[in-house]
Amino acid sequence: MSCRNISMACPREKSRSPFSFIARNRNSQSNSRICFELKFSSAGMVPAAVTTDVASPSRTTSEEKVYDVVLKQAALVKQKKTGRSIHEKKLLEQRTGNISWDLLNKAYDRCGEICAEFAKTFYLAWCRRTDELVDGPIASHLTPRALDRWEERLAGLFEGHPYDMFDAALSDTVSKFPVDIQPFKHMIQGMRVDLKKSRYKNFDELYLYCYYVAGTVGLMTVPVMGIAPESKSSAESVYNAALALGIANQLTNILRDVGEDARRGRIYLPQDELGQAGLSDDDIFRGKVTEKWRNFISGQIKRARMLFDEAERGIAELNSASRWPVWASLLIYRQILDVIEANDYDNFRKRAFVGRAKKLVFLSVAFGKAVAAK
């Protein structure tokens, strides 16, 4: 096959994935494809394998699956659509219009309070309540049926039939912004994964989980924050950056909470990479910081930082009012990675956190970056 026949069909065309990309033979009549995997290693990116994957059209990577969602969301935002027909939109506006302003304002205030009470870092009430289902006091009683009911409620509020005042606030938001239901459904899917799975075979599996529980938040928020009218970037690339930030945050969260998760019998680390580093689940349950552990975590940190870098490129494209908070959250959360290093990779017993004083510093740095981008 000549090189001209191979086009880089990276799932993320604009901002190429830090993990892998697939070179497809576009002209080929067959379903065969050549896969170049650029494997991540602590030494950097190395071509790990060149395999011929014959007649396996259905084998898509998590990144490709997620990229399809990104494309759909970007298309909706470009058309200022919500995935709803004009008739559905009118109906939704009518229904949410029936809710009094006073009640809606109270609902938004209560959503803010819930987040302020439960979340140290992130303020988004519906996600917080969904997260509480698996992390909160009722977590041990959570059943797949309860998640189905939660999803039914979600569908209801998207049709203008909110169940309670918190749902009413989201119902109002989705009637006003080009927000699609898919990322919300996927977040619930992430909770289902959490119910039945406590190990991840490889990064592909972990990537999908991180998308479900955090990448989705990026996709939910961009339509509300809005893309700057003067932005020259494509909507896909902005959504990609948002997705990258969600995933980077989640990977950071995972690296910070290794000890805490292990005490709940959970290991959110790629099993194959653990094995390649000469580590096993038992090493994690034992919780001893060894040279192997340091090297392994250092590699995982590198990967998360690459995603933060990818996310950075999208912030300047957001509406100006949103840049400062997004920069601030990125800088503060990324700092957790530095703290893990400063703790000599002891994420078994030490919880890496960013103190108030440092947060204030990052707030001002973020302000500077947000203003500089104008």
Ligand SMILES: CC(C)=CCC/C(C)=C/CC/C(C)=C/CC/C(C)=C/COP(=O)(O)OP(=O)(O)O
């Ligand atoms: C970059 C561009 C273009 C847009 C930004 C899009 C956004 C806002 C992306 C961020 C998505 C996000 C906030 C994901 C949540 C990730 C996460 C790990 C949440 C954990 O929250 P908590 O469980 O409250 O963690 P803490 O304990 O640290 O507070």
